[in-house]
Amino acid sequence: xxxxxxxxxxxxxxxIVSRDLSKAADASDIVxxxxxxxxxxxxxxxxxxxxxxxxxxxxxxxxDFDQTACHSPLPRAYTWMDGSAYLNHVELVRKxxxxxxxxxxxxxxxxxxxxxxxxxxxxxxxxAADEAYGIDMEAEITVITDDVPMGVSxxxxxxxxxxxxxxxxxxxxxxxxxxxxxxxxxxxGKASSAFSPVAVTPDELGDAWGEGTIDLPLxxxxxxxxxxxxxxxxxxxxxxxxxVAHAAKTRDLSAGAIIGSGTVSNKFxxxxxxxxxxxxxxxxxxxxxxxxxxxxxxxxITPFMRFGDTVGIEMNDAEGKSIxxxxxxxxxxxxxxxx
Amino acid sequence: xxxxxxxxxxxxxxxIVSRDLSKAADASDIVxxxxxxxxxxxxxxxxxxxxxxxxxxxxxxxxDFDQTACHSPLPRAYTWMDGSAYLNHVELVRKxxxxxxxxxxxxxxxxxxxxxxxxxxxxxxxxAADEAYGIDMEAEITVITDDVPMGVSxxxxxxxxxxxxxxxxxxxxxxxxxxxxxxxxxxxGKASSAFSPVAVTPDELGDAWGEGTIDLPLxxxxxxxxxxxxxxxxxxxxxxxxxVAHAAKTRDLSAGAIIGSGTVSNKFxxxxxxxxxxxxxxxxxxxxxxxxxxxxxxxxITPFMRFGDTVGIEMNDAEGKSIxxxxxxxxxxxxxxxx
Numbered sequence: 001x002x003x004x005x006x007x008x009x010x011x012x013x014x015x016i017v018s019r020d021l022s023k024a025a026d027a028s029d030i031v032x033x034x035x036x037x038x039x040x041x042x043x044x045x046x047x048x049x050x051x052x053x054x055x056x057x058x059x060x061x062x063x064d065f066d067q068t069a070c071h072s073p074l075p076r077a078y079t080w081m082d083g084s085a086y087l088n089h090v091e092l093v094r095k096x097x098x099x100x101x102x103x104x105x106x107x108x109x110x111x112x113x114x115x116x117x118x119x120x121x122x123x124x125x126x127x128a129a130d131e132a133y134g135i136d137m138e139a140e141i142t143v144i145t146d147d148v149p150m151g152v153s154x155x156x157x158x159x160x161x162x163x164x165x166x167x168x169x170x171x172x173x174x175x176x177x178x179x180x181x182x183x184x185x186x187x188x189g190k191a192s193s194a195f196s197p198v199a200v201t202p203d204e205l206g207d208a209w210g211e212g213t214i215d216l217p218l219x220x221x222x223x224x225x226x227x228x229x230x231x232x233x234x235x236x237x238x239x240x241x242x243x244v245a246h247a248a249k250t251r252d253l254s255a256g257a258i259i260g261s262g263t264v265s266n267k268f269x270x271x272x273x274x275x276x277x278x279x280x281x282x283x284x285x286x287x288x289x290x291x292x293x294x295x296x297x298x299x300x301i302t303p304f305m306r307f308g309d310t311v312g313i314e315m316n317d318a319e320g321k322s323i324x325x326x327x328x329x330x331x332x333x334x335x336x337x338x339x
Numbered sequence: 340x341x342x343x344x345x346x347x348x349x350x351x352x353x354x355i356v357s358r359d360l361s362k363a364a365d366a367s368d369i370v371x372x373x374x375x376x377x378x379x380x381x382x383x384x385x386x387x388x389x390x391x392x393x394x395x396x397x398x399x400x401x402x403d404f405d406q407t408a409c410h411s412p413l414p415r416a417y418t419w420m421d422g423s424a425y426l427n428h429v430e431l432v433r434k435x436x437x438x439x440x441x442x443x444x445x446x447x448x449x450x451x452x453x454x455x456x457x458x459x460x461x462x463x464x465x466x467a468a469d470e471a472y473g474i475d476m477e478a479e480i481t482v483i484t485d486d487v488p489m490g491v492s493x494x495x496x497x498x499x500x501x502x503x504x505x506x507x508x509x510x511x512x513x514x515x516x517x518x519x520x521x522x523x524x525x526x527x528g529k530a531s532s533a534f535s536p537v538a539v540t541p542d543e544l545g546d547a548w549g550e551g552t553i554d555l556p557l558x559x560x561x562x563x564x565x566x567x568x569x570x571x572x573x574x575x576x577x578x579x580x581x582x583v584a585h586a587a588k589t590r591d592l593s594a595g596a597i598i599g600s601g602t603v604s605n606k607f608x609x610x611x612x613x614x615x616x617x618x619x620x621x622x623x624x625x626x627x628x629x630x631x632x633x634x635x636x637x638x639x640i641t642p643f644m645r646f647g648d649t650v651g652i653e654m655n656d657a658e659g660k661s662i663x664x665x666x667x668x669x670x671x672x673x674x675x676x677x678x
Contacts, residue, residue, distance in 0.1 A: 078416070078455055079455065079456040116455075117593035118591040150466070150468075172589055187585070191590055192590045192591070250529075251530055254415055
């Protein structure tokens, strides 16, 4: 089943989207919002799934699905915790900061708690006051859980994964080193994240979903050019079930918790990767390519995002059809709060 | 005005509490939950305030207010960000870990993003799987904001403070050093927090509220004995307006955001403090007294909380009357998730 939230109030209006993303049907008569559906998933999921089948069979009133009318599937959430499952990314980003990767990172996931009260929509601009913040995209996959009990096992954690989305976890690289030094995580170093227009149940991924991950490339384009196509499953040190279990070690997670994979990154020629135009799989964030440049030339060359730059994030199935719809964010200058 | 949430479903049932905490009146006919009230505060606050005045005048149907029937005023929230406004606490805790306090901490607040999807109630047990986690209370004040625009000034931030609560920000000291080393903040090092039964508007504090803080002692008792009575305003390096502005630097905060002060701590005789029975103001967490013990005797003496230990947190007005009601949490062993 595929679900989305039309922009409407603080929590959006729940709609069901056809498998091919062409049509949509209202679902707010079943349950008004995705959060409310997740709050009582066992009750609502079968009703939503039944309408989804009717929508695909063109047996229910529908309208053209407009991705640009969507908010993130959960416009605000009670939890957004983002792991760093791709140690290659961590190794490169740390190298770029002249920092070591501790051995424990390979058995104990990095995870931070992100701002979840004001996500932007999948097609909304990234607003930032200053290009000097070092604005960067991070293309990732995420899962939404139902209620997860404290101390859940990795095996049981997978059963709590109800929906899957993509995310652009916008990072402000210039503000991150100071926050890392403080050790308390990111408060200012992350702007509001944008999620894919559509959240899908794991079965929509067919054989590509397994072992808590997705065996498909995550497509990133930047200012109209292919930028990344790293495979999500490859080089993933911790799968999504492991990340959910990590998040729930010392407290319950409530329905609607979003857990992220961290920036997808494939090792290539010693981990340094290669641009797509040079035959590689490219990158899911700018920080990585800057690191390669530093290693190869001694200088950072590619700038972080500037006002007007646009990033797109999408994932296609084996037939080349978009699964989650497209995230597309342009960077805009923030002119400051109204009085 | 004083508001509380009776335990009911995921978000509680909004009630209005009399100034003396003796009586309560239903408010769910005005707006069902505190989150919904905050989502449209300008609309609902005047209606709630009108009923509050009638309740205090005994002119509305009421019932005895039962603090034990309350959940935290926001049983779940979209944001819970906790500062560390008391550098004395940070200095002592860092000293206890053999870590330095960087100079920047005196101008750039420490703040972490906490789990906000599964708060416990003010009288609920703290459940933890293992005493070895180093279970500790942290007594703090918190504010709830309405929508705060990105980049808000400190001056404007104060206008966004709509409600004030106390919190027991339960910490798992044994898990924190590893997470601090990782730099990504606390995911496992904090258990679910408990807030005071009652949230109050700033005017309820009278002259004690000013400059974004409260000029009253925060009372902590531990296993029935007075443990702390540090003044909230004294030695506070960053006030609540400054902490709200810090939290909102690079993104909007949405209505219902909870911002915390960090563990209240007063300097005393060089910052080391003194127990209440020795004529001091005591401590708002166990980590501090352990640090003093280490300095004075070379050993940590007071253990962290064990199963069966109970902490109480409260604040009285100048006449000795409880303002927010009482947080009281006993530590219980967690027996593991159901299958």
